[in-house]
Amino acid sequence: MRPVLLPPNIIDHFYRGGDRLAALRGVTLASERCPEEWLAATVHRAGEPDVGLSRLEDGTLFAKLVEADPVGWTGFPQGAPGAGPAxxxxxxxxxxxxxRLPVHVHPTRPFAEAHLHSCYGKTEAWHILDVRGDDPAVWVGFRADVDPAELAARVDAQDSEWLLGHMNKISVRPGDGVLVPAGQPHATGAGIFLVEVQEPTDFSILLEWSVTTATRDESHLDLGFDTALRGVSHRAVGPDELATLRHHVDPATRDGALQRGLPPAADSFFRVDIAAPGDGPEPGEVVVPRGFAVAIVLGGSGELGWSGGRAAINQGQAYAVPAGLGDWTVTGAARVAICRPGVGWPELT
Known part of the structure; x- marks a missing residue:
């Protein structure tokens, strides 16, 4: 087995953006609303089976490769209990x-199991690559407990000022990692460019649809808001808890080991680590442990190496790396984001 180069898989969405993504990946956008790319995706957008799934250069679905050889790709004969074959x-x-993205919420695993027939919810995390503007920020969780009836009324009225005003605003910079637990309302500000990792679903409950092209009827996962709003955490996320959701790694740092890109609280769901070998007279090397990974070359150039093979890598490329490769390495002047499933996967805790 060898790493598989992933061609661009940029998709339309209900919000604007995508110019930095297009520049990094070397593509021309189809519209001003192409702000997302799904990498090594084996799931599709909610309600749209033909949108989101990653394909190889020859058009083959990446999910078909995984389904044909799950042990080779993931190290296990099947994924999480109750998940699909890929x-x-x-x-x-x-x-x-x-x-600015709309204020929205993703369901927890218990809510998804009860209402959406899924073993996965949608906890997610962001590793910030670039920011624009004078006040780059994201919002996560309420600053104080919120009455459910008032929240429902404010959502119905599309009161954006109230929603944002009751949430924790977090200033961000490149190298920041932010965990967003399922159930917590959140939004990213205009000008934020990031790598996002999440549980493999596309479940979103929009509390604020008026700033997008989405409608009210498209905002509650076909559950109705009476049910959908039960998936929202109304309790405060205080300073101490907020601190556990944040981490920073200096983008200029080079090291011979993987650098953590997200807070430890993310580990049971997913991991993002940065491989940035030293750039001294002798080429540095970072070892990545065996297991499925998505490797994104954020900058520079270098090589991926494994027992029996090597592949040149360059800024803007993305690879799916199979578990069957064993331990592998990043060498050279590249800076690579390594995205992996959570510790203990495929068991879900």
Missing amino acids: DVGLLVKFLDAGQ
Whole structure:
């Protein structure tokens, strides 16, 4: 087996953005609303089976490769209990927001199991690549407990000022990692370019649809808001808890080991680590442990190496790396984001 180069898989969405994504991946956008790319995706967009799934250069669905050899790709004969036959434990995206995203919520695993017939909810995390504007920020969770009836009324009225005003605003910079637990309302600000990792679903409950092309009827997962809003956490996320959701790694740092890109609280869901070998007179090397991974070359050039093979890598490329490769290495002047399933996967805790 060998790493598989992933061609661009940029998709239309209900919000604007995508110019930095297009520049990194070397493509021309079809519209001003192409802010996302799904990488090594074996799941599709909710309600749209033909949107989101990754394909190889020859048009083959990446999911078919995994389904044909799950042990080779993931190290296990099947994914999480109750998941599909091509489950790899996570979904990886680029997200390049040209506008503030709407306030929205993703369901927890218990809510998804009860109402959406899924073993996965949608906890997610962001590793910030670039920011624009004078006040780059994201919002996660409410600052104080919120009355469910008032929240429902504010959502019905599309009161954006109230929603944002009651949430934790977090200033961000490149190298920041932010975990967004399922159930927590959240939004990213305009100008944020990031790598997103999440549980492999496309479940979103929009609390604010008026700033997008989505409608009210498209905002509650066909559950109705009476049910959908039960998936929202109304309790405060205080400073101490908020601190556990954040981590920073200096984008200029080079090291001979993987650098953590997300807070430890993310580990049971997914991991993002940065491989940036030293750039001294002798080429550096970072070892990546065996297991399925999505490797994104954020900058520079170098090589991926494994027992019996090597592959040159360059800025803007993305690879699906199979577990069957064994331990592998990143060498040279490249800076690579390594996205992997959570510790303990395919068991779900």
